[in-house]
Amino acid sequence: MNTMMSRIRNLAAAGLLAGAAMVSAAPAMAETIKVGILHSLSGTMAISETTLKDAMLMLIDDLNKNGGLLGKQVEPVVVDPASDWPLFAEKARELIEKEKVAVVFGCWTSVSRKSVLPVFEELNGLLFYPVQYEGEESSRNVFYTGAAPNQQAIPAVEYLMSEDGGGAERFALLGTDYVYPRTTNKILRAFLHSKGISDDDILEEYTPFGHSDWQTIVSKVRAFASEGKKTAIVSTINGDANVPFYKELANQGVMAEDLPVVAFSVGEEELAGIDTAPLVGHLAAWNYFMSVETPENEAFIEKWHAFIGDEDRVTNDPMEAHYIGFKMWVQAVNQAGSTDVDAVRQAMYGQTVPSLTGTTALMNVNHHLSKPVLIGEVQDDGQFEVVWETDGPVVGDAWSDYIPESAKLTADWTYPWVCGNCEKPMF
Amino acid sequence: MAVRNAIFRLVLVLFAAGACLAPGGGSASGGFDAALVLLAGKSAKKRMAGIEALAASAHPAAAPILSAMVDGRLYYRKDDKRLFVVAKRGREFDLFDPVAGEQAGTAPSKSLKKVKVNNRLRRAIRKALAGLNLTHADRAIRLEAAAGLLKSADPGLRPALVAALEREAGGDVRAAMELALAAVDIGPDSTPAVRIAAAERLGASESPEARALLGRVVGDAKTDAAVREAARAALQQIEDRLELYRQFGAVFQGISLGSVLLLAAVGLAITFGVMGVINMAHGEMVMVGAYATFVVQELFRTFAPEFFGLSLAVAVPAAFLAAAALGVGLERSVIRWLYGRPLETLLATWGVSLVLRQAVRTIFGPTNREVGSPEWMSGAMELAGGVAITYNRIWIILFSLAVLAAVMAVIRYTAFGLEMRAVTQNRPMANAMGIRSRKVDSMTFALGSGVAGMAGVALSQIDNVSPNLGQAYIVDSFMVIVFGGVGNLWGVLVGAMSLGVVNKFIEPFSGAVLGKIVILVALILFIQRRPQGLFAMRGRAAEL
Numbered sequence: 003m004n005t006m007m008s009r010i011r012n013l014a015a016a017g018l019l020a021g022a023a024m025v026s027a028a029p030a031m032a033e034t035i036k037v038g039i040l041h042s043l044s045g046t047m048a049i050s051e052t053t054l055k056d057a058m059l060m061l062i063d064d065l066n067k068n069g070g071l072l073g074k075q076v077e078p079v080v081v082d083p084a085s086d087w088p089l090f091a092e093k094a095r096e097l098i099e100k101e102k103v104a105v106v107f108g109c110w111t112s113v114s115r116k117s118v119l120p121v122f123e124e125l126n127g128l129l130f131y132p133v134q135y136e137g138e139e140s141s142r143n144v145f146y147t148g149a150a151p152n153q154q155a156i157p158a159v160e161y162l163m164s165e166d167g168g169g170a171e172r173f174a175l176l177g178t179d180y181v182y183p184r185t186t187n188k189i190l191r192a193f194l195h196s197k198g199i200s201d202d203d204i205l206e207e208y209t210p211f212g213h214s215d216w217q218t219i220v221s222k223v224r225a226f227a228s229e230g231k232k233t234a235i236v237s238t239i240n241g242d243a244n245v246p247f248y249k250e251l252a253n254q255g256v257m258a259e260d261l262p263v264v265a266f267s268v269g270e271e272e273l274a275g276i277d278t279a280p281l282v283g284h285l286a287a288w289n290y291f292m293s294v295e296t297p298e299n300e301a302f303i304e305k306w307h308a309f310i311g312d313e314d315r316v317t318n319d320p321m322e323a324h325y326i327g328f329k330m331w332v333q334a335v336n337q338a339g340s341t342d343v344d345a346v347r348q349a350m351y352g353q354t355v356p357s358l359t360g361t362t363a364l365m366n367v368n369h370h371l372s373k374p375v376l377i378g379e380v381q382d383d384g385q386f387e388v389v390w391e392t393d394g395p396v397v398g399d400a401w402s403d404y405i406p407e408s409a410k411l412t413a414d415w416t417y418p419w420v421c422g423n424c425e426k427p428m429f
Numbered sequence: 430m431a432v433r434n435a436i437f438r439l440v441l442v443l444f445a446a447g448a449c450l451a452p453g454g455g456s457a458s459g460g461f462d463a464a465l466v467l468l469a470g471k472s473a474k475k476r477m478a479g480i481e482a483l484a485a486s487a488h489p490a491a492a493p494i495l496s497a498m499v500d501g502r503l504y505y506r507k508d509d510k511r512l513f514v515v516a517k518r519g520r521e522f523d524l525f526d527p528v529a530g531e532q533a534g535t536a537p538s539k540s541l542k543k544v545k546v547n548n549r550l551r552r553a554i555r556k557a558l559a560g561l562n563l564t565h566a567d568r569a570i571r572l573e574a575a576a577g578l579l580k581s582a583d584p585g586l587r588p589a590l591v592a593a594l595e596r597e598a599g600g601d602v603r604a605a606m607e608l609a610l611a612a613v614d615i616g617p618d619s620t621p622a623v624r625i626a627a628a629e630r631l632g633a634s635e636s637p638e639a640r641a642l643l644g645r646v647v648g649d650a651k652t653d654a655a656v657r658e659a660a661r662a663a664l665q666q667i668e669d670r671l672e673l674y675r676q677f678g679a680v681f682q683g684i685s686l687g688s689v690l691l692l693a694a695v696g697l698a699i700t701f702g703v704m705g706v707i708n709m710a711h712g713e714m715v716m717v718g719a720y721a722t723f724v725v726q727e728l729f730r731t732f733a734p735e736f737f738g739l740s741l742a743v744a745v746p747a748a749f750l751a752a753a754a755l756g757v758g759l760e761r762s763v764i765r766w767l768y769g770r771p772l773e774t775l776l777a778t779w780g781v782s783l784v785l786r787q788a789v790r791t792i793f794g795p796t797n798r799e800v801g802s803p804e805w806m807s808g809a810m811e812l813a814g815g816v817a818i819t820y821n822r823i824w825i826i827l828f829s830l831a832v833l834a835a836v837m838a839v840i841r842y843t844a845f846g847l848e849m850r851a852v853t854q855n856r857p858m859a860n861a862m863g864i865r866s867r868k869v870d871s872m873t874f875a876l877g878s879g880v881a882g883m884a885g886v887a888l889s890q891i892d893n894v895s896p897n898l899g900q901a902y903i904v905d906s907f908m909v910i911v912f913g914g915v916g917n918l919w920g921v922l923v924g925a926m927s928l929g930v931v932n933k934f935i936e937p938f939s940g941a942v943l944g945k946i947v948i949l950v951a952l953i954l955f956i957q958r959r960p961q962g963l964f965a966m967r968g969r970a971a972e973l
Contacts, residue, residue: 215689245893
C-alpha cells in the first residue's frame with residue numbers, strides 16, 4: 003500500500019514536472035502575444051502619432067518587465083501607415099491576417115479610423131482608438147478611449163458661456179475641412195441653438211489641411227467680435243495649421259481675455275513648436291493635462307522621460323487614453339484568461355482603471371469611457387493650467403443628443419441591445 | 430452714486446499721495462493686508478475679491494502687485510502665504526517683496542505657489558490697473574490705462590476719469606481719455622442727451638471697442654429711440670470709413686501672401702524657369718533653409734543669447750549656403766545624369782524629396798521646432814478701425830523684394846549671370862566660346878536652391894518648422910511660375926502678387942477652401958488660353 007502510494011506520488015510529480023517543462027518551454031517557442039501599433043511615423047500626421055507609438059512601446063515594455071501577460075511576453079508589432087488613409091486599411095489587414103495580433107492600438111484622424119473600420123469589422127479585430135473625435139459611431143470592434151463631443155466640446159462651450167469663462171454670446175467656429183470639425187460644429191450649432199443663440203451669432207469657417215495664411219480669417223473674426231457681443235472662438239483646427247493660426251492671433255494682438263480661443267486639438271505636443279508667451283489665457287479642453295498634480299501622473303511622466311531619454315518631452319491626452327486603454331485591455335485579457343477578441347470584448351465592459359488625473363476611468367457598454375473633463379489655460383511655459391473641471395467623470399455619449407436624427411439612437415453592446423446604432427433592442 | 434463718487438475721490442487722493450511717497454510706503458492699511466490674504470486664496474472668487482480690494486486700497490504697491498499677477502510672476506510662499514514677485518532662474522526663484530519694495534533673496538521653486546489667474550481675473554486686473562494708473566507719471570502708462578478703460582467702460586470709474594481729464598493738458602492721452610469717457614457715458618446709466626453726445630464722439634473714432642459699444646446700444650431694444658438712432662448713425666459713419674481700411678487691409682494681405690509665393694517661387698524660377706529642371710525637391714530646399722534658421726538660433730541661444738535679435742540676419746547666409754550645398758550635391762549626383770529627360774527627373778527628385786523629409790525627421794524629430802521671432806518682427810501696426818498690419822509680414826514683403834532684386838542683379842550684372850544666360854540660350858555655342866557649361870549648370874542649380882533656402886528663413890517666421898514645410902509650397906510655386914511665364918523673373922513677381930491679391934479678395938466671400946479651388950480653376954482656364962503665361966519668353970529660348 004505504502005509503495006503503491008509513493009509510486010503514484012512519484013508519477014504525479016513526474017507528470018507535474020513534465021507539464022511545467024512544457025509550459026516554461028512555451029514562451030521560448032515564439033509564444034508571445036502580439037500587439038499591433040498602427041500610427042503614422044511619416045507624413046503629415048507623424049508629428050502627433052510618433053509620440054503615441056513611443057508611448058505604446060513604453061507601456062508594453064513596462065508590462066513585460068513586470069511578468070508579461072498570461073505568463074507570456076507581449077511583442078509590439080509596429081507598422082507605418084504613413085499618413086495615407088487607404089494605407090491604414092491595408093496595414094490593419096496585414097496586422098490582423100498576417101501578424102495575427104491580438105489587438106491593435108492606433109489611428110489619429112477620423113478619416114483613418116473610418117478607413118480601417120470595415121477591416122476590423124470584417125476580420126473581427128479589436129482596435130483601441132485614443133483620440134478625441136466627433137462621435138456618431140459605435141463599432142463592435144472599436145473601443146474609443148478618447149473623448150466624445152459631450153466630453154469635450156459641449157462642456158468647453160458651456161464654460162465659455164459661464165461667467166468665469168467670459169459670458170460669450172457669439173461664437174466663431176473655426177476648423178480644418180474634414181469630418182471631425184464639420185460634425186463637431188454641427189453638434190455645437192445645435193447645442194447653441196438650444197441655448198438660444200441664433201445663427202447670426204455663429205460664424206463658421208473652414209480651411210484646408212496645413213493652411214498657413216490666416217490673415218483674412220483672423221481679421222474677419224476680429225471684425226465679427228467687435229459688433230457688440232462678447233465673442234469666443236471655438237477651434238477644431240487640426241495639426242500643422244495651428245502654429246501659424248496662433249502666430250497670427252498673437253501678431254494681430256488678440257488677447258485671450260477679450261477674445262478667447264478654446265481648442266479641441268491643441269495639446270502640449272502641438273504647443274511645443276510655438277512661443278506661448280503671447281497665447282497665455284487661451285484655452286483647451288481635454289481629459290488630461292501634463293500639469294495635473296497626482297502621484298499617478300508624476301510616476302507616468304517620470305517613466306516617460308526615462309523611456310524616451312529626454313527630459314523636455316511632454317505628455318498629452320491621447321497618451322493617457324492609450325495608457326487607460328492598454329491597462330483595461332490587459333485587465334480584460336487576464337479576466338478572460340485569453341486574448342480571444344470576443345472573450346476580451348465581454349470582459350472589457352465595466353473595467354475600471356485609475357486615470358492619471360486622479361479619477362477612475364470606466365469602460366461603458368457603448369465602447370466609450372467615463373472620464374472627467376478639464377479646461378486648461380495656456381501658460382508661458384507651454385503647459386496648461388486647469389481652470390475648470392467637471393465634478394466627476396462624464397459618460398462618453400456615442401450619439402449626440404443635440405442632433406435630432408442621432409438623439410434617438412442607442413449604442414449598447416450587451417444583451418438585449420447588442421447594437422451600436424439602434425432605436426430599439428435587437429432581442 | 431454720490432457715496433461711490435466720494436469714495437473714488439478719496440481713493441484718488443490716497444493714490445496720488447501714495448505715488449509721491451513710493452517706493453517703500455510701509456503704511457499698509459487694513460484693507461490692503463486683507464486683500465493680500467485674499468489673493469493667496471484658493472478659489473477664483475476669493476482672488477477676485479482680493480483684486481477689487483487691492484484696487485480700492487489704492488496702496489502704492491497695488492499696481493505692481495496686480496501687474497505681476499497678470500504677467501504670471503506673482504507667487505506666494507507655501508508656509509506663510511506671503512506674496513512675492515519672482516524672477517525665474519531654473520529651479521531657484523529670485524524673490525522680490527512688493528510690499529516692502531525690496532529684494533528678498535532666493536527660494537527653491539517648490540516652496541512657492543503661483544497665484545493663478547484666469548481670463549475673468551485678467552479682465553478685472555486690467556480694469557483695476559487702468560483705474561490705478563490713470564494719473565501715473567509716465568505718459569505711455571496713462572495712455573494704456575485710458576485704452577483699458579475704453580475696453581471696460583465701467584461707470585464706477587467715471588469720477589476718476591473726469592478727475593484725470595482735468596489734469597491732462599492735451600495730446601493723444603487726453604483724446605483717449607475723452608473716448609473712454611464717451612464709452613462710459615453711452616451706458617444705460619446716463620441721460621439720453623448725454624448718451625447721444627457720447628454716440629457722436631464714439632462715431633468719430635475707429636476703434637473696435639467703439640464699434641462694439643455702439644453695436645450693443647443699437648441691438649438693445651429697451652434703449653430710447655433717439656439714442657438708438659444716434660448710435661445707428663454713428664455706427665454707419667464708422668462702417669463707411671472702415672470699408673476703405675478693409676479694402677486696404679485686403680490689398681496688404683494679398684501682397685503679403687504674394688510675397689510668400691514670390692519667395693518660394695524665385696528659386697524655382699531659376700531651376701525650372703531657366704534650366705528647365707522640374708525639381709520636386711524644391712520645397713525641401715525651403716525646409717532645409719528653415720531648419721538652418723533653427724540651428725543658427727539654437728547656437729545663438731546657447732552661446733550669445735544677448736544677440737538673439739541678430740540671429741535671423743546670420744541665418745540668411747547660413748540657410749543660403751546650406752541649401753546651395755545640398756543643391757550642388759543633388760545636381761552632381763542625380764539631376765546631371767537626367768538632363769533632357771523631364772519625366773525621370775520628376776520622379777527622381779520626388780524620391781529625393783521623400784528622402785530629405787525622412788532624413789530631417791530622423792535628425793530633428795517629427796515634431797515642430799520652435800523658431801523664435803526677434804523683437805523687431807513681433808507685433809502689429811494697428812491702423813485705424815482694427816485693421817492690423819503685422820511687422821513680420823512687412824519684413825517678409827521687403828525681404829522677398831530684396832531677394833528678387835539680388836537674383837536679378839546676379840543674372841544681369843555678374844560674369845556668372847552672363848554665362849548662365851549664354852548656356853540657357855545656346856548651349857553648344859556657349860561651349861564653343863569656352864564656357865564650361867557643366868560647371869555653370871551646377872552653379873545655377875546651387876543659386877536656385879540657395880534662394881529657396883533663404884525663403885525658408887522667412888517662412889520659418891510664419892509657418893511650422895516641420896519636415897512637411899516644403900510640401901505646402903511646391904504646388905503654389907509651380908503655379909506662380911507657369912502663370913507668370915516660364916523663364917521670366919518679372920513674370921514671377923507679377924504672377925505671385927496677382928495670385929496673392931486675387932486670393933485675398935476671393936477668400937472673404939468663398940472661404941479658404943473654395944477660394945483655393947476657384948484660383949486653380951481660373952489658372953487652368955488662363956493656361957488654356959495663354960499657354961506661355963503672362964510674360965512670354967522671346968527669341969530662341971522660347972522654342973527650345
